[in-house]
Amino acid sequence: MTTSWTIDRAARVLLDREARRTDGGRITDEWPGLDVATAYQVQDALLARKKADGEAVVGVKLGLTSRAKQRRMGISSPLTGWLTDAMALPVDVPVPLGGLIHPRVEPEIVFVMAERLAGPGVTAATAMAAVGSVHAGVEIIDSRYTDFAFRLPDVVADNASSARFVVSPEGHDPRGLDLTLEACLLSVDGEVVDSATGAAVQGHPAEALALAANALAERGSAIEAGWLVLTGGMTDAVFVEPGRPITVEFTHLGRITVTG
Numbered sequence: 001m002t003t004s005w006t007i008d009r010a011a012r013v014l015l016d017r018e019a020r021r022t023d024g025g026r027i028t029d030e031w032p033g034l035d036v037a038t039a040y041q042v043q044d045a046l047l048a049r050k051k052a053d054g055e056a057v058v059g060v061k062l063g064l065t066s067r068a069k070q071r072r073m074g075i076s077s078p079l080t081g082w083l084t085d086a087m088a089l090p091v092d093v094p095v096p097l098g099g100l101i102h103p104r105v106e107p108e109i110v111f112v113m114a115e116r117l118a119g120p121g122v123t124a125a126t127a128m129a130a131v132g133s134v135h136a137g138v139e140i141i142d143s144r145y146t147d148f149a150f151r152l153p154d155v156v157a158d159n160a161s162s163a164r165f166v167v168s169p170e171g172h173d174p175r176g177l178d179l180t181l182e183a184c185l186l187s188v189d190g191e192v193v194d195s196a197t198g199a200a201v202q203g204h205p206a207e208a209l210a211l212a213a214n215a216l217a218e219r220g221s222a223i224e225a226g227w228l229v230l231t232g233g234m235t236d237a238v239f240v241e242p243g244r245p246i247t248v249e250f251t252h253l254g255r256i257t258v259t260g
């Protein structure tokens with residue numbers, strides 16, 4: 001059983017689940033030897049197939065950068081994933097529920113890069129110097145695993161549960177904001193269900209940005225100028241349900257509402 005899995009097969013299985021909107025068991029249950037480094041190779045193989053289908057990389061995302069997310073998923077290591085143009089959802093366009101498996105929404109602080117950022121050795125300060133603007137964001141995650149139940153290599157291979165994202169077009173100069181104190185309220189159908197500040201994200205979202213640059217450097221990649229960086233869910237994620245709008249409202253970055 002353990003010998004029949006390969007990087008290519010894992011990528012194909014995950015893409016097939018995504019295309020057929022079906023979830024399934026953890027790859028690590030059948031391939032216990034799948035380690036994190038190999039899982040990133042699966043993630044890259046999956047991206048290569050998306051690129052062959054015409055998708056273009058527009059940025060990177062971090063996952064599991066906040067305690068709220070780490071506690072919920074039972075994994076304490078942050079991870080990265082790729083963002084493509086096909087995942088971008090314009091503001092005010094409903095979440096395509098029919099095209100996803102079991103989407104959940106989480107608030108994120110998003111950077112748009114003014115300059116290329118390449119590790120190793122990137123610090124929060126050098127990372128911030130490369131940022132052009134900061135935006136309110138919403139990530140719509142969708143795991144290709146049943147009940148979002150995965151181990152770290154599973155979720156790395158699954159491109160960090162990436163599905164869709166919404167970024168507010170209104171950008172702010174990060175130098176004028178204290179992102180540790182930037183607060184966000186998460187509401188479902190008008191009722192506040194969770195809240196956090198930017199400090200929830202690795203102490204400061206710039207720490208998450210530096211972490212991504214340094215992690216990508218180990219894989220021979222960098223964060224390119226013009227790319228988006230989703231710094232990770234600030235709170236636990238909530239399921240998208242028809243007729244129950246979800247709003248994220250930040251102190252200074254603005255507000256985004258998504259509907260199912």
Ligand code: 0L1
Pocket residue numbers: 062063064065066069073106139141143148155160161231232233
């Ligand atoms: O499915 C997940 O929650 C893993 C991806 C993490 C997303 C995030 O923390 O932003």
Ligand code: MG
Pocket residue numbers: 061062063106108139141230232233
């Ligand atoms: Mg996220």
